[in-house]
Amino acid sequence: xxxLKWISxxxxxxxxxxxxxxxxxxxxxxxxxxxxxxxxxxxFSSLDxxxxxxxxxxxxxxxxxxxxxxxxxxxxFVPLDSVERFTALQSxxxxxxxxTTTWTSSRDTTLGMHFTGVSYFDGQAFMVASDxxxxxxxxLDGAAVCTQSGTTSExxxxxxxxxxxxxxxxxxxxxxxxxxxxxEAGRCDVLSSDASQLYAQRMQLADPDxxxxxxxxxxxxxxxxxxxxxxxxxxxxxKWSLFAMLNAEELDVSSSNIDEHADSANPxxxxxxxxxxxxGEGMGLNADWAYQIIKQVGNYAEIYDRNVxxxxxxxxxxxxxxxxxxxxxxxxxxxR
Amino acid sequence: MSVRPNTRPAGHKPLxxxxxxxxxxxxxxxxxxxxxxxxFYIIGNVQDNLSARGITxxxxxxxxxxxxxxxQSLIDYSSQDTYGRTFLVGLLNTLLVGGLGVIxxxxxxxxxxxxxxxxxxxxxxxxxxxxxxxxxxxLLLQIFFWYFAVLRTLPSARDSLAFGEVIFLNVRxxxxxxxxxxxxxxxxxxxxxxxxIASIALLLWNKxxxxxxxxxxxxxxxxxxxxxGLPLLITVATGVPITWDIPELRGFNFRGGFTVIPEFLALxxxxxxxxxxxxxxxxxxxxxxISHGQTEAAQAxxxxxxxxxxxxxxxxxxxxxxPPLTSQYLNLIKNSSLATAIGYPDLVSVFAGTTxxxxxxxxxxxxxxxxxxxxxxxxxxxxxxxFNARVALVER
Numbered sequence: 248x249x250x251l252k253w254i255s256x257x258x259x260x261x262x263x264x265x266x267x268x269x270x271x272x273x274x275x276x277x278x279x280x281x282x283x284x285x286x287x288x289x290x291f292s293s294l295d296x297x298x299x300x301x302x303x304x305x306x307x308x309x310x311x312x313x314x315x316x317x318x319x320x321x322x323x324f325v326p327l328d329s330v331e332r333f334t335a336l337q338s339x340x341x342x343x344x345x346x347t348t349t350w351t352s353s354r355d356t357t358l359g360m361h362f363t364g365v366s367y368f369d370g371q372a373f374m375v376a377s378d379x380x381x382x383x384x385x386x387l388d389g390a391a392v393c394t395q396s397g398t399t400s401e402x403x404x405x406x407x408x409x410x411x412x413x414x415x416x417x418x419x420x421x422x423x424x425x426x427x428x429x430x431e432a433g434r435c436d437v438l439s440s441d442a443s444q445l446y447a448q449r450m451q452l453a454d455p456d457x458x459x460x461x462x463x464x465x466x467x468x469x470x471x472x473x474x475x476x477x478x479x480x481x482x483x484x485x486k487w488s489l490f491a492m493l494n495a496e497e498l499d500v501s502s503s504n505i506d507e508h509a510d511s512a513n514p515x516x517x518x519x520x521x522x523x524x525x526x527g528e529g530m531g532l533n534a535d536w537a538y539q540i541i542k543q544v545g546n547y548a549e550i551y552d553r554n555v556x557x558x559x560x561x562x563x564x565x566x567x568x569x570x571x572x573x574x575x576x577x578x579x580x581x582x583r
Numbered sequence: 584m585s586v587r588p589n590t591r592p593a594g595h596k597p598l599x600x601x602x603x604x605x606x607x608x609x610x611x612x613x614x615x616x617x618x619x620x621x622x623f624y625i626i627g628n629v630q631d632n633l634s635a636r637g638i639t640x641x642x643x644x645x646x647x648x649x650x651x652x653x654x655q656s657l658i659d660y661s662s663q664d665t666y667g668r669t670f671l672v673g674l675l676n677t678l679l680v681g682g683l684g685v686i687x688x689x690x691x692x693x694x695x696x697x698x699x700x701x702x703x704x705x706x707x708x709x710x711x712x713x714x715x716x717x718x719x720x721x722l723l724l725q726i727f728f729w730y731f732a733v734l735r736t737l738p739s740a741r742d743s744l745a746f747g748e749v750i751f752l753n754v755r756x757x758x759x760x761x762x763x764x765x766x767x768x769x770x771x772x773x774x775x776x777x778x779x780i781a782s783i784a785l786l787l788w789n790k791x792x793x794x795x796x797x798x799x800x801x802x803x804x805x806x807x808x809x810x811x812g813l814p815l816l817i818t819v820a821t822g823v824p825i826t827w828d829i830p831e832l833r834g835f836n837f838r839g840g841f842t843v844i845p846e847f848l849a850l851x852x853x854x855x856x857x858x859x860x861x862x863x864x865x866x867x868x869x870x871x872x873i874s875h876g877q878t879e880a881a882q883a884x885x886x887x888x889x890x891x892x893x894x895x896x897x898x899x900x901x902x903x904x905x906p907p908l909t910s911q912y913l914n915l916i917k918n919s920s921l922a923t924a925i926g927y928p929d930l931v932s933v934f935a936g937t938t939x940x941x942x943x944x945x946x947x948x949x950x951x952x953x954x955x956x957x958x959x960x961x962x963x964x965x966x967x968x969x970f971n972a973r974v975a976l977v978e979r
Contacts, residue, residue, distance in 0.1 A: 330936060334945050337638060358943040359638035379835075389834040391755060396923070396936040401651035405662035408652075416836070417652040418846070420926040421936060429926065432735040433754045434845065436835045476637045 270342055270474070270481035271315060271531050279321045282308035283341035286326035288423065289447040290555040290563075291347050291367075300324045304345040306550040307366055307472050309543070310488040311343060314527075314536040319543035328422065329398055333358050336475060343485050345472040347441065349399045354473075363486035365471045367555075368567035368576060370464035371403045372442040374449060377459050379436060384463040388413040393426045393435035395419065400440055403466040427451055430458075441468050446561045483530050491537040493579035494519055495546035497570055502545040505538065519582050526582055537582070547577065629946070644942045645670070651937055653928045655844050666938050673933035674955060680850055680929065681916040681959070687855035688915055689908075692862025697892070699867050710863065718860035723921055725857055730849035730925040737845075740836050749829050751837055754845065758830035761841040765824040771814050778813045782806030846927035850919065858915045865907045869900035901974045909967035913960050920956075930955060 274280050284304050285292040292302040305324060313319040325341050336344045337359050347369075348354070350362040373392075375381045384407075394400045396419045408415045418435050420426040427448045430438040438445065442464060449455050472489070474482050495501065498516050500508055508516050517523035520541075521534035530536070544550065551568060552558040569575025599605045633640050645667035652662050657675040660668060699710035717725070734754060738744060743753040751758040782805075789802035818825075830840030873896050881895040923932035930952060939948040 330940055333940075333943050337636065353941075354943065357637075357639040359633070359636040387835075389836055389838065391836060393926075396932060396940065398940070401937055402941065405650055405652050409662065415652065416654050418654055418926050419928065419932065419937065421923045421932070425924065425926065428731060432731060433739050434734075477635075 269531075270478045271484065274315050274342055278316065279323050280308060280312040280315060280343070281323045281325055281341045282311070283325050283327045283332055283335050283344040284308065284346050286328070288347060288444060289450065290443060290559060290561050291447075292324075292326075292345075301554065303367060303550055303554040304347060304472075306544055306554065307345045307489065308343070310492060310540045311472075311485055313539040313543045314488045314491070314532055315484055317533065317535075317539050319539070329395065330421070333360065336360055336473065339475070342481070343472050343474050347444070347470045348473060349441075350469045350471050350473075351399065359476050360473045361476055361482055362471045362473045363482060364489045365469040365577075366489055367443065367470045369441040369443050369468035369470050371400055371439060371466040371468060372445055372464055373461045374430070374438045374440075374445045374458050375436060375461060376433075377457055381461065384461050384465065385411060385413075387415070387437060389415070390437050391416045391418060391435035392437045392439050393418045393420065393429045394439045395423055395426050396421050398440070399466070399468065404439055407465045423448060441470070443470075443555060443561075443563065446555075446563055450560055480531055484532065487530065487537075487582075488540055489547075490579035491519065491540050491582065492545070492547040492550065493570070493577055494582055495537070495541045496548045497572070497579070500541055500546060501549055502542055505542050515581070515583075633946075639944065640947070642947055644944055644947070647942070649938065649941070651941070653933055654926075655847065655928055666942065669938050670930075670934050670951065673928060673930035676928050676933070677916075677919055677922075677930040677955075678959070680847060680854065680919050680922065680927070683851055684854040684858065684915050684919065685912050687851065688858040688862055688911070691855060691859035692911075693866050695859060695863035696866025697870070699863060700870060714860045714863050716860075717856050718864075722853065722857050722918055723924060726850060726853040726921055726925055729853045730846065734845045734849060740832065743832070743837075749827070751830055753837075755836060755842075756845050757843040757848065758837045759841045759843065760827040760829045761839070763826045763828050765826065768824045770821060771817055771824075774817045775810070775814045778809045782809050785809075844927075846922070846925050849925055850922050850927045854915055854918060857918075858911055861911050861914075862908060865904055865911065866900070869902075869904035870896055872903045873899045898974070902971075905967060905971040905974060909964060909971075912963050912967065916959055916963065917956060 268276075282305070284300060284302075287293045288302070288304075290302055291304045292300055295301045305322075308322045308324065309319040312322045325335065327335050327341070327344075327346060329346075332344055332346055332348065333354070335341050343363075344360070345366070347367075348362075349369075350365065354360065355362055373384050373387065375387075381387065387408075392404060392415050394404060394417060401417065401419065404415070404417065415437075416435075418429060420429055423440070423444065426438060426440070429435060430448075431452060438448065438458075440448070442460065445460050449458055449460065452458060472485055474485050494515075498513065498519060500516060500519065505520070508520060509522075511517045511520065511522065514523060518526060520538045521527065521536070525534040527533050527536040533539075545553075547570075551565065555561050555563045556565065565573070565575055567576050569577065571578040599609075630640060646665050649664055649666050649669045650662050651669075653660055653669065653672055655676060656672045657679060658668075658671060660672050695710045695713055698706050699714065701707050701710070737752065737754040740753050740755055743751040743758075745751050749760050785806060786802050789799055793799040828839045828841075830837040830842075877895055877899065878891055881891040886894065919929055920931040922929035923936055926932070935948055935952045939945055942948070
């Protein structure tokens with residue numbers, strides 16, 4: 248029996264190609280979604296007092312679990328650092344990556360992965376010590392800049408300083424905890440990262456007022472979930488889980504009022520909630536897939552507010568992340 | 584006396600599967616072939632799977648523009664250079680901290696190891712305390728300690744500690760004046776090299792003369808005067824063709840001069856001090872392995888204590904010390920990859936960190952990084968084995 252086990256393990260290791268089923272079948276037979284997230288980035292993915300992951304990124308994972316399994320709690324969170332995240336997705340260690348990952352052309356085309364949409368429009372910014380009296384990023388010539396390895400930040404930083412004819416010293420740490428510690432110790436004048444992360448890191452300082460985030464945004468950082476190439480059904484499930492939350496906000500359907508729409512006269516709501524037609528069928532899901540997402544996780548406004556918006560410590564304005572009708576650029580194709 | 588008859592008819596060769604030597608060759612060939620087939624299959628399998636999943640492979644990325652800055656580089660580097668160049672920058676930074684770490688760890692290790700055997704009670708106890716403290720705390724914690732606990736207490740750039748208004752120390756690092764060489768400077772290093780060659784010749788001559796006649800001159804002192812005095816004399820004679828680029832505070836930081844970054848200082852200190860604790864124990868055991876009779880015999884010849892150590896004990900102890908010392912050197916070099924935790928731009932941080940992440944080509948990058956550490960380690964091993972063979976006991 249033991250021999251047989253080892254033979255089968257060996258056979259799997261040597262199989263010419265992974266002959267696994269689709270990701271949805273794997274997820275359903277395992278009865279959980281394996282989701283790659285940040286280990287500790289408050290607002291996006293961090294452990295709360297009761298050891299539960301909380302954040303915008305983790306709510307995306309929950310939405311996918313609600314759609315695929317009908318239960319938002321069936322998620323195995325896999326904390327990944329920025330260096331190991333792509334390998335974890337490529338090798339099948341996780342079913343999707345929802346880890347403040349910037350959608351770039353090279354990642355989309357050469358890493359065997361597909362971004363499914365933009366869950367948060369971010370941009371790189373600078374945080375400086377208040378007592379330096381710096382008002383604008385253009386005054387930063389000659390500064391020492393702390394940042395993290397394995398992110399798009401390093402590239403943007405170098406481009407920005409070169410374009411503005413300024414010099415800088417990059418001090419690159421391998422985790423956000425180290426880079427904020429370096430900044431707090433005075434190793435560098437400036438901490439540079441995505442604006443959302445800077446706000447979270449500023450809250451971690453012993454005295455948040457010792458630092459200010461400069462107004463300049465020097466790059467486009469569309470953050471979104473990503474899946475492996477080659478499984479279009481799973482790609483669609485993750486993509487439409489996010490779109491369902493955006494559509495729900497647009498239709499003013501939230502987790503609290505969803506049951507009042509049980510027999511909606513609005514055809515868009517009826518289609519979203521699976522009362523009219525079955526729009527889950529094409530993805531191998533039940534007709535109530537979007538209902539489960541909104542009921543158990545919420546619409547986009549709800550997850551935004553409780554994690555990074557007005558209902559959280561960070562109080563980040565919606566800005567670009569507002570719906571298109573409210574002056575932002577979040578826009579989802581319709582469900583019909 | 585019975586003689587076992589030779590059953591094999593003379594002049595008749597045995598069948599080859601009956602011949603042990605030939606059989607062994609066949610089995611080894613079979614094994615080699617099996618390993619080769621296995622590797623070939625694995626590599627092909629990886630390539631097939633990667634291309635099936637749309638993941639780019641190959642080493643073409645080394646020619647692409649890197650586009651990120653590196654805080655310390657021994658060669659010219661700008662963010663417009665290639666990923667291949669980041670590999671070199673990282674490699675040289677690893678070699679720098681590894682090389683200087685090996686030198687410092689050896690010096691500290693020998694001093695502490697000998698101090699531990701000192702008849703001076705206080706010195707011996709201090710050495711013991713040093714060894715037991717530093718070898719029992721995980722290295723990563725020690726690196727964090729030197730980086731965050733010690734450097735954090737240094738002042739900010741504006742309140743730097745100044746030494747004579749030319750050397751500055753603050754939380755950003757140690758700022759030293761950088762010598763700028765003017766024309767006519769080439770003569771000075773040339774004199775330096777000539778002085779070194781002359782000193783070596785003098786030492787060899789002195790040794791031969793002593794063996795032949797028993798007379799000796801203080802050749803070591805004469806060499807030191809030659810090596811340092813001659814270049815100095817030439818420097819003064821040519822009117823000091825050096826100007827100094829003195830660091831000065833402009834804007835946020837000091838500009839100009841030569842900067843030793845705190846990441847380097849912290850890593851270098853941590854690696855040297857940690858490894859020195861192990862080397863000290865190796866040195867102690869090496870010395871204790873030498874029979875005490877040797878020391879007594881040397882003392883009976885009324886050799887002073889430092890000569891007893893230098894001429895009698897240490898040369899014999901080296902035979903015991905060198906093999907485990909090699910392992911410590913290898914450990915130090917491999918441990919330098921912990922640099923990434925405090926942001927020192929070594930090979931792992933720059934190449935297996937940023938470059939890997941920007942290109943996403945994990946297999947190629949990690950394979951190159953592993954090959955580098957393997958090569959460095961094998962070279963160090965080779966050198967130490969050669970050195971070991973040289974100091975090994977030669978029977979006369």
